Amino acid sequence: MKRLDGKLGALCALPLGLLLAASFLAPLVVIAGFSIMPQRVFDLAHIPDFSAYAVFFRQGYYKSLLWSLGMAFMATTILFILCWPLAYGMAKVFGRFTLFLTIAVAVTLFVSENIRLFGWVVTLMKGGLFDGYLKELTGLRLEGALYNVPITVFGLVYVYFPFMLFPLTQGIAMVPDDARQAAADLGASRWRILWEIDLPLAAPGIMVGSLLCFVLAAGALAESKLLGGQSVIVIASEVETAFSYGQNWPLGSALAMSLILVIGALAITTIARIDLDAIMGRKR
Amino acid sequence: MKTSRAASIALVCYGLLVVAFLYLPIVSVGFASVSKARYLSFPIRSYTLQWYESAVASATVSELVATSLTIAAVVTVLSMVLGFLGGLAFARYQWRYRTLFQKLVLLPIFFPQAVLGLALLVWFNSLGVVPTWKTAIVAHLVWIAPIATLIVAIQAYSFDPMLEEAARDLGASTWQILKELTIPLLMPGVVSAGLFAFLLSWGNFPLSLFTTGADSTLPKWLYAKMVSGYSPQVPALGMLAVASSIALVLIAMTVPSLLRALRAMRADKT
Numbered sequence: 403m404k405r406l407d408g409k410l411g412a413l414c415a416l417p418l419g420l421l422l423a424a425s426f427l428a429p430l431v432v433i434a435g436f437s438i439m440p441q442r443v444f445d446l447a448h449i450p451d452f453s454a455y456a457v458f459f460r461q462g463y464y465k466s467l468l469w470s471l472g473m474a475f476m477a478t479t480i481l482f483i484l485c486w487p488l489a490y491g492m493a494k495v496f497g498r499f500t501l502f503l504t505i506a507v508a509v510t511l512f513v514s515e516n517i518r519l520f521g522w523v524v525t526l527m528k529g530g531l532f533d534g535y536l537k538e539l540t541g542l543r544l545e546g547a548l549y550n551v552p553i554t555v556f557g558l559v560y561v562y563f564p565f566m567l568f569p570l571t572q573g574i575a576m577v578p579d580d581a582r583q584a585a586a587d588l589g590a591s592r593w594r595i596l597w598e599i600d601l602p603l604a605a606p607g608i609m610v611g612s613l614l615c616f617v618l619a620a621g622a623l624a625e626s627k628l629l630g631g632q633s634v635i636v637i638a639s640e641v642e643t644a645f646s647y648g649q650n651w652p653l654g655s656a657l658a659m660s661l662i663l664v665i666g667a668l669a670i671t672t673i674a675r676i677d678l679d680a681i682m683g684r685k686r
Numbered sequence: 687m688k689t690s691r692a693a694s695i696a697l698v699c700y701g702l703l704v705v706a707f708l709y710l711p712i713v714s715v716g717f718a719s720v721s722k723a724r725y726l727s728f729p730i731r732s733y734t735l736q737w738y739e740s741a742v743a744s745a746t747v748s749e750l751v752a753t754s755l756t757i758a759a760v761v762t763v764l765s766m767v768l769g770f771l772g773g774l775a776f777a778r779y780q781w782r783y784r785t786l787f788q789k790l791v792l793l794p795i796f797f798p799q800a801v802l803g804l805a806l807l808v809w810f811n812s813l814g815v816v817p818t819w820k821t822a823i824v825a826h827l828v829w830i831a832p833i834a835t836l837i838v839a840i841q842a843y844s845f846d847p848m849l850e851e852a853a854r855d856l857g858a859s860t861w862q863i864l865k866e867l868t869i870p871l872l873m874p875g876v877v878s879a880g881l882f883a884f885l886l887s888w889g890n891f892p893l894s895l896f897t898t899g900a901d902s903t904l905p906k907w908l909y910a911k912m913v914s915g916y917s918p919q920v921p922a923l924g925m926l927a928v929a930s931s932i933a934l935v936l937i938a939m940t941v942p943s944l945l946r947a948l949r950a951m952r953a954d955k956t
Contacts, residue, residue: 411781418772429809491697512885521711534728621798
């Protein structure tokens with residue numbers, strides 16, 4: 403039985419494993435290879451000189467990386483605070499309303515993020531939905547809502563909302579009611595229950611949600627372009643420019659690697675620490 | 687530890703507020719799509735459906751829709767197969783490298799799609815492959831097949847391995863077990879994985895942006911128009927894309943209960 407399980411498991415994993423090896427791991431290896439090549443070459447048959455990384459520091463590209471990471475951190479923190487009460491409601495309080503919320507939030511995932519961000523542009527722009535009706539009704543104007551850093555963070559919060567909400571809900575659902583009840587009976591305050599029961603026991607969901615939001619937001623492109631109006635250039639946008647207009651693959655690769663190393667380290671350490679079988683509902 | 691009634695009501699209101707917040711930009715696009723003015727400005731003075739008419743009649747648009755649909759259809763079929771097998775390896779079978787495989791499946795989901803798209807573009811170029819809508823299928827699969835796998839895996843976790851063992855003890859072959867037991871039991875998971883795959887591929891923008899080459903999908907084309915300047919066709923087309931996704935979700939949600947009702951009616955007759 404054991405041996406058959408082992409054989410079938412490996413066999414079933416093979417197709418997806420091959421796909422990911424050939425079109426996820428291999429491209430990353432190629433990017434890593436290009437990142438140490440001399441400037442402006444288009445193949446890997448050169449002597450590595452790491453000059454692209456020197457350019458990364460000398461020409462201030464690291465600032466873009468820091469902006470991306472900083473805005474991603476802001477967005478993740480805000481998302482955690484915004485989603486926690488709702489996730490708590492969905493896991494512990496609401497009955498049928500949870501189903502409604504789940505579907506309503508999940509459907510937004512199927513609408514391209516560029517259409518939704520464009521919707522915010524239409525809403526917030528000069529002469530847009532808010533400004534237009536505000537002027538009509540009160541004569542006041544809504545100025546300068548778009549094309550700055552806060553609106554870029556707002557866009558990230560908006561787009562990645564479901565990626566925080568669903569893992570958090572799953573995490574809070576893992577907190578046994580008995581533990582909270584017992585703490586309350588023993589006289590623990592609301593804050594103490596939150597701090598010593600809810601947060602630690604929901605930690606896997608918190609980690610997954612925060613990691614997802616941070617990683618995806620750090621590599622996001624459309625928010626800063628459509629809403630932020632390039633008020634700051636994010637790292638993904640620098641990578642795109644280096645590959646397309648710049649025609650400088652080693653520089654683009656080094657820029658991409660700087661981001662990949664940060665998020666890869668975070669993702670791998672976090673994923674290694676969580677027990678997927680427990681989160682996804684093994685019944686044993 | 688009951689949540690007080692006031693707190694419950696406050697939480698429900700908060701939930702409704704969040705839904706309103708999530709849908710507000712889509713509603714704005716809806717208003718913009720029926721504004722007659724060539725240069726959008728609120729409040730809207732006169733309404734029209736002409737942008738929808740011109741969008742539906744346009745040859746470019748039908749080409750975009752055809753490309754997007756083809757990509758989504760292929761991605762759906764392949765994701766269902768990969769997700770079914772992957773989900774079994776992820777959750778059901780106890781094999782040596784299972785935890786490693788689980789982590790490999792998760793990594794592409796925890797990876798920014800725009801960067802993944804660019805990495806694939808460099809990869810295709812260094813292989814000498816010219817990016818077209820076919821390479822976009824590969825790009826979509828890297829991100830969507832793992833999601834499909836997770837959806838099937840959730841179903842596979844609730845699947846009792848004793849059933850398979852009992853079938854084997856009764857003399858069923860591996861192939862028979864797969865056909866008569868495993869596939870029917872996992873089918874709901876595989877179907878929802880397919881639905882997710884289709885919708886995610888149809889709406890995907892960051893991967894398509896870099897990996898379709900000269901071809902274009904609907905979201906990619908819309909983005910190009912948004913960046914290069916306003917066109918009244920953009921909100922109309924955006925709304926059509928959104929409406930088709932929502933319609934598909936609604937159909938997918940009502941079909942199972944309709945089928946059940948139909949089956950119940952037939953059972954009543956006999």
